[in-house]
Amino acid sequence: MGISPVLWQFLTKWLHHSALFPAEASGISPYVDELYFFLLLMTIVGTTLVAIIVFGFSIRYRRAKNPVATQVEGSTLLEATWTIIPLAIFLLVFVWGALLYFRIYNPPTNAMNIYVVGKQWMWKAEHPGGQHEINALHIPTGQPIQLTMISQDVFHSFSIPDFRVKREVIPGRYSTVWFEPTVPGEYHLFCTQYCGTQHSGMIGTITVLTPEDYKKWLQQSTSGMSLSQNGERLFASMGCNACHSGNAAARGPNLAGVYGSKLTLADGGQVLVNDAYLRDAILNPSQHVTAGFAPIMPTYQGQISEDGLIDLVEYIKNLQSNYRVQQTLVTSASDQAAPTTPTQGTTTPEMVKP
Amino acid sequence: MDSALATPHEHAAHEEHEHVVLPQHRHHFETEEQQREAGSFGMWLFLLTEIMFFGGMFFAYLLYRNWYYPAFAAASNQLSVPLGAFNTVVLITSGFCMALGVWASEVRKKGLLVLMLILTTFFGLVFLGVKTVEYHEKYEKHHIPGDRFSISMFTNPAAYPETKDEKPLAPDMAQKTQIFFFLYFAMTGMHALHMIIGIGLLAWLIKRANRGDFTEGYVAPIENFGLYWHFVDIVWLFLFPLLYLINRHPLH
């Protein structure tokens, strides 16, 4: 940074204690604040410059002092100056901001992933280990954390001002944001996209713990099944195991280890299998047909909630072998056939409770 | 008096010539020509706003056709190309009659003008009639978006005589045909609305043309309405291929 870390700490902590500035609680906060102070400086300098020019000329050339005006057409030099200098400063700000943006919205590969579902008017956070939190999030310091978020209804926006991050939470697709908390404590969580009546009530607390405290919290708050265990249950109960059994002659592609791989689709395109892909493949399968397979997968649009989809995605993410898949096939095939493809007319929505 | 900056007398004398005040002359215009040019310019600008208006729907069409091409192709096959082509010819003929009407107005042939305006209206009404038939057909087949929309013709085409040669769509893709039909109704509906407004204006123009208002040198309303009518025509010329002719094979 440009200024001494001691001075910086003093400045930001003093401002924070005066209730004029947010805390710096994530790895990226100081960088955002740095850009902010530069922009503040730019504004103060720019405004002061304009004020000096305006007041200076007003006083020097007031009617009493200068009864006759001198007509001046202009000055190309001045025009060039005040075109180029602002442009240069704005372009600098552009580059700086762009670099920051890419840092904030490109998570590192070792980030711990937590799912967030936003709905009117609350936040549900789902840790991979199965811990569910409402309007709260417990996270450790020193670890990059990625949030994979989706809305169940309207646009929301997940905002943690002290981390200097926010991202829109959109119905119909995942959005992600990441951060690395640095200071234990409690911080505000706000919804920052107007979403109806209780928009100002859709707030919560981000609790940042030291790694040891976090481990303790994890143990205290397990709620039974982890997300992927839940997903495994859904995988079987919704009949996915019938086609995606992992057998050589299976009707659907093998899903073990597919997450993170590059998949060739039936139309020749290549795609990276990530959360968004998996979710969309469950809802709109005909647009995501793997090469070598027929487009026979039924859609589950309207039959599964976003929470259920998260469970399935988490399950497939962690699926390394089809051993248990085939086990469940054996146990379920003994008493009933796998569900058939929904055909004529519109699909009747049946919510599957995860 | 300083209300004018300079009033050379030659200017005033020159103006007297053109001060033969025609009945349609508006006082804020200096000359007939200025009035006519302003009117024409205004109509072109208005048409530009119409392009921006339709543009929003064309953009939505672009986006969703790109995402859901199979659904768009299958749904487009449900539109009748013969009817659409017939309508295209009808509308072009209507436009041709309008152009002849403009000429008639310029050469001051009242009878011809009135006839051309009536023919323009007639063909416009034929167009709307055909559209009504098409809309009704969609209603019968449960292809109007909303609660009664049915995708069965797309998921199980073999069961229907019209689609027995088509390939079935997966249900999730079949659901997207609803978006195609929404855009179809929105775009052709908005187009039809503009035609209805145009026909209303034509009725008024016919009445005035019959009185001889437009065959004494006052061509502007006919001309400007002609611009509007041709614009409506051109919008259809874009709508027809985009909506009716997706993935058609001529030898089918």
Next chain:
Amino acid sequence: MSTTTIVSLPDQSTAKMPKRNYLNNEHGLLSWLLTGDHKRIAILYLISITFFFFIGGAFAGLIRLELLTPQSDLVAADTYNKFFTMHGIIMIFLFLVPSVPATLGNFLIPIMLGAKDLAFPKINLLSWYLYVIGGIFTMAALVLGGVDTGWTFTTPLSTHYLNTHVLTTATGIFIAGFASIFTGLNFIVTIHRMRAPGMTWFRMPLFVWSHYAASLLMVLGTPVLAIALVLVALERTLGIGVFDPSKGGDPLLFQHLFWFYSHPAVYIMILPGMGVISEVISTFSRKRVFGYTAVAFSSVAIALFGFFVWEHHMFIMGVSNYSALVFSLLTMLVAVPSAIKVFNWAFTLQKGSITFETPMLYAFAFIGLFTIGGLTGVFLGSLGMDIHLTETYFIVAHFHFVMVGGMLMAFLAGIHFWWPKMTGRMYPESLSKLSAVTSFIGFNLTFMPQFILGYMGMPRRYAAYPPEFQVLNVLSTAGATVLGVGFALPLLYLGWSLKYGAIAGNNPWQATGLEWQIQSPPLTENFIETPIMDHEAYDYEWLANKTKYEVTTVG
């Protein structure tokens, strides 16, 4: 150089009201309601937008009252949501968009060009009626229970999740939008086709240039808002899913369509105000605007670039990072012409002969507050900074700085500057100066704290907030009270001046421009004979030679 003394105030003893002018030419309500006279239509607009301004202002007051305490205790949350929605919709569509163009633009553009009227007087009148009907629909929605979508009508909230009067409001805005389109269309044709002999493009006042640029935006941008609202209405009534992801639609499509208009809309709002500032600064420095050509081209540049930055309202909405890059860069580019203008105005003062009448005070307020507001826009155009600041009170402060500190100050500058021309009367100068200073102080007290609140993270559109934000909110509300007084005063003294104000005469400010060479108030036909423009705009030397003709005469 001129040797005659320059008088800045009318010679009151000899000034008389002209016997025949556009106000007394015809009598009766119908002569106003069926008028084709651009000046009368301007007055009709002035009355209506003032009405809507105070309603929108009342909502602002209610918002600030609620925000005095951290809890949502004054009104229910739903009601608060209706407050900020109505405040936004009324202020943007029923006040700011028509403010300068439909009042001052309508009144002055034909006169500034040497024409007798706009190209299409009947369409001008239609435009006013459409505006009023749009306003009536909006008031109907208000009276029937209000609407709480936010002025941005975000889908799917507005299409599927609210049961307030969305359709009524959308219809009102749709109709009012056509008023805007017709005004812009009228201006463009008039400027192209009806300039007096000798009035070349570069002899037009800069006020006309900025209205030309704004008109381009009005004509090309507003229809896209219209179609966005139509699609929302159709989705709401018919239940199809053009914006609904569960049916294959995309809510982001609405965002693109909406912001494609709504970003140019902010330039529609500010450009005419910038035109006013050019005229005021020039007159009260007695100098041609510095860099006339640069200012003229900057106006058009703002209009052009303004069409290509809309995605900067969507940086956190999951748009592709690369598209975000492009739009951020373009946003930086669009900031430059505004900077050019500010410096050109500032340098107009150099070597001028400056006085500080009320319009000049408002112009100074504009320059300072618009600079701050515009530079905070650069904060928001910078991608990484925008993530933290977007959807917070920083945005609220930013747009109020440019819209209120900028545009509204410019509107008041223009009203005061041309009040003598429109009414033939002067307003009381000391009271108006007091009013200007009060507004300025009130404005800063209201909106400066909001920048701080925004950086701290206080979200916008919140009825309740964490207690640590209270002090700044209280300051802001206190400021709003002062600001309200500052805005209410002009209504009172301008009304007073209609009967008791000093007679203005033709050219109380000794300004250049065709409008100052005719009587105040003008004749219905503006000019007795078509003027011929034989000198540049802002030609004070020409003006000095003309003073030997007259200063205050009657018509």
